[in-house]
Amino acid sequence: MGHDTSYTDQKFNVVGTRVKRPDGLEKVTGRAKYGADASAPGQLVGLILRSPHAHANIVKIDTSKAEKLAGVKAVITSKDLPDHTGGNRGMLDILENCMARGRALYDGHAVAAVAAIDRQTAKKALKLIKVTYKVIPHVTDVDEAMEENAPVVQDYVFTPGGDGKTPSNISGIVPFGHGDIDAGFEEADVIVEKSYKTEQTHQGYIEPHACLANMGSDGTGELWVTTQGHFVFRNTCAALLGMDVAKLKVTASEIGGGFGGKTHVWMEPVALCLSRKANRPVKVVMSRDEVFRASGPTSSTSMDVKIGAKKDGTITAASAQLRYSCGAFPGIWGMLGAMTAFACYDLKNVKAIGYNVLVNRPKVTAYRAPSAPMAAFGVESTMDLVAAEIGMDPIDFRIKNAAKEGTKASYGPTYGPIGIGPTLDAAKNHPHMKAKLGKNQGRGMACGFWFNFGGQTCTDLNIGIDGTVNLTVGTVDVGGSRASLSMIAAEELGISYDDVKANLGDTASLGHNDMTEGSRGTFSSGMATIFAARNAIDVLKQRAATMWEIPVEDVLWEAGSAKATGEGHGNLAPLTLKEIAAKSPTTGGPIAGHNESVADNAGVSFASHICDIEVDPETGGTKVIRYTVIQDAGKAIHPDYVEGQFQGGAAQGIGWALNEEYIYGEDGKLQNPGFLDYRIPVCSDLPFIDTQILEIPNPNHPYGVRGVGETSIVPPLAAIGNALSNAAGVRMDHVPMSPPRILKALEEAKSA
Amino acid sequence: MLRVSVSSSISPALNGATEISIEAQTINELMHKLIDRYPRIENQCETGIAVSINGEIYRDNWNVKIPQDSEVYLLPRIPGG
Amino acid sequence: MAGVLVTTTVNGDPVQFACPTDETLLDSLRDRVGLTGAKEGCGTGDCGACSITLDGQLVCSCLVLGVEANGREVTTVEGMTEGGQLHPLQEKFIEHAALQCGICTPGFLVAAKALLDKNNDPSEQDIRYALAGNLCRCTGYDKIVHAVQAAAVEMRKSTSKRKSKR
Numbered sequence: 001m002g003h004d005t006s007y008t009d010q011k012f013n014v015v016g017t018r019v020k021r022p023d024g025l026e027k028v029t030g031r032a033k034y035g036a037d038a039s040a041p042g043q044l045v046g047l048i049l050r051s052p053h054a055h056a057n058i059v060k061i062d063t064s065k066a067e068k069l070a071g072v073k074a075v076i077t078s079k080d081l082p083d084h085t086g087g088n089r090g091m092l093d094i095l096e097n098c099m100a101r102g103r104a105l106y107d108g109h110a111v112a113a114v115a116a117i118d119r120q121t122a123k124k125a126l127k128l129i130k131v132t133y134k135v136i137p138h139v140t141d142v143d144e145a146m147e148e149n150a151p152v153v154q155d156y157v158f159t160p161g162g163d164g165k166t167p168s169n170i171s172g173i174v175p176f177g178h179g180d181i182d183a184g185f186e187e188a189d190v191i192v193e194k195s196y197k198t199e200q201t202h203q204g205y206i207e208p209h210a211c212l213a214n215m216g217s218d219g220t221g222e223l224w225v226t227t228q229g230h231f232v233f234r235n236t237c238a239a240l241l242g243m244d245v246a247k248l249k250v251t252a253s254e255i256g257g258g259f260g261g262k263t264h265v266w267m268e269p270v271a272l273c274l275s276r277k278a279n280r281p282v283k284v285v286m287s288r289d290e291v292f293r294a295s296g297p298t299s300s301t302s303m304d305v306k307i308g309a310k311k312d313g314t315i316t317a318a319s320a321q322l323r324y325s326c327g328a329f330p331g332i333w334g335m336l337g338a339m340t341a342f343a344c345y346d347l348k349n350v351k352a353i354g355y356n357v358l359v360n361r362p363k364v365t366a367y368r369a370p371s372a373p374m375a376a377f378g379v380e381s382t383m384d385l386v387a388a389e390i391g392m393d394p395i396d397f398r399i400k401n402a403a404k405e406g407t408k409a410s411y412g413p414t415y416g417p418i419g420i421g422p423t424l425d426a427a428k429n430h431p432h433m434k435a436k437l438g439k440n441q442g443r444g445m446a447c448g449f450w451f452n453f454g455g456q457t458c459t460d461l462n463i464g465i466d467g468t469v470n471l472t473v474g475t476v477d478v479g480g481s482r483a484s485l486s487m488i489a490a491e492e493l494g495i496s497y498d499d500v501k502a503n504l505g506d507t508a509s510l511g512h513n514d515m516t517e518g519s520r521g522t523f524s525s526g527m528a529t530i531f532a533a534r535n536a537i538d539v540l541k542q543r544a545a546t547m548w549e550i551p552v553e554d555v556l557w558e559a560g561s562a563k564a565t566g567e568g569h570g571n572l573a574p575l576t577l578k579e580i581a582a583k584s585p586t587t588g589g590p591i592a593g594h595n596e597s598v599a600d601n602a603g604v605s606f607a608s609h610i611c612d613i614e615v616d617p618e619t620g621g622t623k624v625i626r627y628t629v630i631q632d633a634g635k636a637i638h639p640d641y642v643e644g645q646f647q648g649g650a651a652q653g654i655g656w657a658l659n660e661e662y663i664y665g666e667d668g669k670l671q672n673p674g675f676l677d678y679r680i681p682v683c684s685d686l687p688f689i690d691t692q693i694l695e696i697p698n699p700n701h702p703y704g705v706r707g708v709g710e711t712s713i714v715p716p717l718a719a720i721g722n723a724l725s726n727a728a729g730v731r732m733d734h735v736p737m738s739p740p741r742i743l744k745a746l747e748e749a750k751s752a
Numbered sequence: 753m754l755r756v757s758v759s760s761s762i763s764p765a766l767n768g769a770t771e772i773s774i775e776a777q778t779i780n781e782l783m784h785k786l787i788d789r790y791p792r793i794e795n796q797c798e799t800g801i802a803v804s805i806n807g808e809i810y811r812d813n814w815n816v817k818i819p820q821d822s823e824v825y826l827l828p829r830i831p832g833g
Numbered sequence: 834m835a836g837v838l839v840t841t842t843v844n845g846d847p848v849q850f851a852c853p854t855d856e857t858l859l860d861s862l863r864d865r866v867g868l869t870g871a872k873e874g875c876g877t878g879d880c881g882a883c884s885i886t887l888d889g890q891l892v893c894s895c896l897v898l899g900v901e902a903n904g905r906e907v908t909t910v911e912g913m914t915e916g917g918q919l920h921p922l923q924e925k926f927i928e929h930a931a932l933q934c935g936i937c938t939p940g941f942l943v944a945a946k947a948l949l950d951k952n953n954d955p956s957e958q959d960i961r962y963a964l965a966g967n968l969c970r971c972t973g974y975d976k977i978v979h980a981v982q983a984a985a986v987e988m989r990k991s992t993s994k995r996k997s998k999r
Contacts, residue, residue: 024927027935028919030870030910034936037869119860120853160764174761174828203833204970206874206882207936256872256936257970260833288875335761335828366833412759413804413825451830453811479933479971514812517832597813604809640930644972648933651973675879675968683974684961700808710832 054668108293184317207256229515444722452707653716
């Protein structure tokens with residue numbers, strides 16, 4: 001493509017200011033349309049029947065009575081979803097997760113579905129479906145699943161390096177690291193070795209999965225859906241239903257939160273299948289119960305961490321074994337944990353081994369910097385323990401061992417210029433560190449790391465006859481990116497922010513766009529917007545040249561106008577964008593700029609968090625007194641929304657650290673699939689969250705932008721673990737650090 | 753000649769190699785040559801590999817040039833959330 | 834469908850619809866009256882995304898039956914603007930970036946208005962406790978609280994302006 005993506009260190013007029021977002025009005029008036037807000041004439045209500053067992057063979061499904069019920073227009077099972085995957089195991093896993101194929105693999109696994117004229121009829125129909133189950137042994141704990149005689153979840157999974165004949169639940173054992181850890185531990189003056197556990201959590205988006213599927217009898221279809229990636233959903237749904245990609249048009253609704261959980265299809269192929277069978281539109285909206293039981297939570301983990309250091313604070317060796325649950329299908333979650341565990345540090349001898357383990361739980365998917373928060377909990381807690389043993393300040397200990405340019409990362413490559421040093425320095429010097437602590441209060445800090453990504457991006461920039469601009473992008477707006485993208489377009493063109501209107505295009509309007517994940521939304525579409533705008537400027541200059549009848553080489557674009565340079569052109573007054581647009585019908589037609597590209601190199605992102613927490617030693621109750629997030633954003637296009645990402649990620653981490661967990665009974669059923677007992681932070685749980693945005697430009701983006709959305713969820717588990725351990729006087733090693741666990745730890749410490 | 757380090761989850765498809773020598777000017781060329789030499793890696797190339805060049809991770813753009821003497825790493829493709 | 838005719842007032846307008854007796858008011862508003870501002874986040878009264886007022890009282894509409902609206906006054910987020918003018922809360926939410934995905938915003942606006950209508954000078958703690966029944970997963974509540982504080986200031990100013998004009 002030939003676009004120069006290097007940082008240009010320019011002065012900005014629009015970028016960096018705090019403008020009003022374009023979709024704000026619709027959202028505060030209730031007009032914005034989310035997944036469940038669309039309707040079609042003749043639409044049916046789709047409901048899904050789910051397994052009440054954690055693990056069972058499905059002996060028989062009798063749908064005859066349901067099919068005969070008046071008002072029922074379609075009943076489906078896996079028979080209606082034949083395998084079009086051509087041997088692609090990953091795609092077959094997705095299909096099997098959407099609808100069980102002979103075996104129910106977790107409590108909540110879909111086994112059948114109906115479409116009926118109204119909700120009451122659909123509910124009756126579900127009750128009329130007779131499923132004969134043969135319950136078989138299940139396993140829901142990650143360590144138990146690794147034992148030799150554990151019930152096996154998938155018979156095509158074999159432990160790597162094993163005999164290749166006996167199925168197991170270990171689908172991956174992935175080591176990272178370099179050096180000689182045995183020699184390194186020999187050199188150490190102090191070694192701390194500890195085990196940790198973190199329980200499964202859910203992204204907790206307030207909007208359940210919802211879609212409206214409309215299939216025609218000619219093999220075409222339309223899908224309105226809440227998603228982080230409508231293009232990817234289109235590809236997946238088309239493949240699973242045996243459709244041509246171009247025949248399925250997917251429109252992304254406004255999204256009510258995703259955080260990674262809406263990067264994967266859960267029931268959309270089922271909705272399309274129901275619609276195809278009923279030959280009518282079918283609306284499927286998951287209940288909150290279904291969202292917990294049958295979408296994609298994050299992993300539960302069990303880890304062993306060992307860090308050795310010299311008296312002067314130099315870490316001589318670090319190792320970790322990280323066991324991550326993946327749900328009922330293979331995944332790479334343990335591997336990711338092992339990649340990120342020691343990424344913040346400059347280590348000569350390091351080894352992290354990630355285990356990917358299957359259990360009878362829903363299929364794990366990404367949750368904001370997937371797998372990193374748990375590994376950070378284990379490593380950052382151990383870092384504090386080592387610092388205490390040596391008698392060194394925890395921040396100084398980290399500064400001493402921080403990764404820098406030239407460090408060989410624990411996951412392999414050598415780092416270029418990176419920002420962990422600056423975030424640690426900023427944390428050390430932050431006023432938060434000097435605030436006084438009261439009784440039963442403790443302070444902790446932690447750092448975190450995450451990769452940020454680019455991806456395929458298409459953008460169209462169209463200039464209207466009156467000079468106002470339509471910017472059509474393909475990355476779903478999860479947090480306000482339309483504002484930032486409009487600002488970028490305005491900046492490039494040299495016009496007012498109010499003259500730019502950004503909107504999200506459907507799959508028929510643009511080329512492929514990757515999902516909004518990996519903190520890529522503003523980074524990628526921002527990059528594409530810059531180049532689309534520059535493309536448009538080339539056209540504008542050409543039109544001005546035509547209007548003036550001078551060579552285009554003599555035309556400059558400056559501050560929103562074409563200016564004639566060179567000899568003999570001094571008498572030509574500048575032509576504004578509006579003036580050129582007005583004349584466009586006769587100078588060559590509509591003026592537009594496009595960009596199809598693959599953005600890359602969003603850089604890696606580091607953050608440091610500081611937390612003050614108070615614990616009540618009688619109840620184990622906790623209160624977050626003060627919280628500070630320090631993170632490098634490269635360049636904050638719209639500072640309010642960058643702060644919003646920092647605060648949102650921190651809040652999710654706080655909930656994860658203190659309260660949120662999936663609780664399974666002995667019977668393998670999820671006991672708390674609702675917001676009452678799966679308790680996320682509420683307004684009264686949190687203080688104001690302070691943020692400090694560092695701007696160390698990303699050399700690979702014209703404005704220096706880095707991805708920002710995910711990293712802020714990585715440090716909180718450990719920052720709170722460290723703060724709580726200091727407040728309570730006892731080391732917490734099991735997340736969530738809920739009141740019962742705190743009380744137990746206090747009691748154990750007392751009796752010891 | 754590039755020296756390409758290979759992450760442990762990708763090694764099996766390269767017959768267990770942790771480091772390989774290969775000539776390539778771009779990631780695209782690198783991928784094609786890998787597939788020629790080790791056909792088993794073709795599946796992974798499409799969806800499962802990211803390439804680090806001197807510490808910068810490229811997950812999607814295969815047109816990127818690989819300067820001579822670069823440190824090149826084949827890493828698993830990492831999803832975000 | 835065996836239904837009951839419900840005659841009610843929604844955002845000041847007379848409205849009639851028929852619904853089954855086991856249908857929630859949330860579903861009636863969304864599917865029969867066509868007002869999709871109130872959202873179902875949980876269906877069990879734990880998230881507040883479905884917040885409305887019923888005869889001036891803040892309720893979760895997922896915990897109220899459609900038939901219970903008969904003869905009563907319902908207000909939703911769609912009724913907050915007056916003659917095209919945004920309510921100060923709505924303005925301040927936009928100004929202070931108090932929304933990211935926006936799904937919880939209608940519920941928060943209705944709940945915050947219910948607070949400010951009763952207490953026009955709430956402390957930070959008053960605000961946090963009044964809004965503890967509304968879940969937000971995106972913002973961490975920081976900018977929401979700032980927006981409500983700013984709206985309270987704005988509303989007190991215009992009340993005192995009106996008072997001084999008399």
